[in-house]
Amino acid sequence: MDILNLIDEIEDIVEAGTSVLFTNKVMVDKEELLEIVQEIRIKLPDEIKQAAWIKDERQRILAEAQKDADTMLNEAEYKLEELVDQQEIIKKANARAEEIITKAKSNAKEIRIGAMEYADSLLLETQENLKEAIQLLNDNRKELRGME
Known part of the structure; x- marks a missing residue:
């Protein structure tokens, strides 16, 4: 960077300057220093513009990255909500399926018991009819x- 080189030149001039006795002051060539300061002024605006552009570009990149991060976060939250909704639907479907299975088992048991009771009553009625028929046969x- 040119400005840094010019600043280095100023430091060299100050270091090479003649010391004033009993002070921290140094005598330097005024024209030489003013010439370097003038060059710095000429070059400074471009450097500052570049620095400002770099700063703005950095801010733009950071804002874009934040926007992308927010978008990804929102998408992730939306997908999570969908998954939660799907899980809820699955839970409700499973609960409903269990309810249907339980009811079907109960109905099947009732039908079996009813069928057994009906079969038992038919067998009992048949047994009674057979008893009556046997009694009638015995009587006959x-x-x-007795006729013999």
Whole structure:
């Protein structure tokens, strides 16, 4: 950088200057220093513009990065909400499925019990009819034997 070189030249001039006795002061060539200061003024605006541009560019990049980060965060939150909603739907579907299975098992048990009770009542009725038929057969046989 030219400005840094010019500042180095000023330091060299000050270091090479003649010391004033009993003080911290130095005698230097006024014209030489003013010439360097003038060059610094001429070159300084470009350097400052570059520094300002770099600063603005840095701010723009940081703002863009923050915007991208916010966008990614929002997308992640949205997807998380979708997943939570899907999980909730899955939980409700599973609960409903369990409820249906439980009800189906209960209905099947009731149907089995009802079928068994119905079969038992048919068998009992058949048994009673058979008892009556056997009794009637026994009575008929006795009657036949009594006719002999």
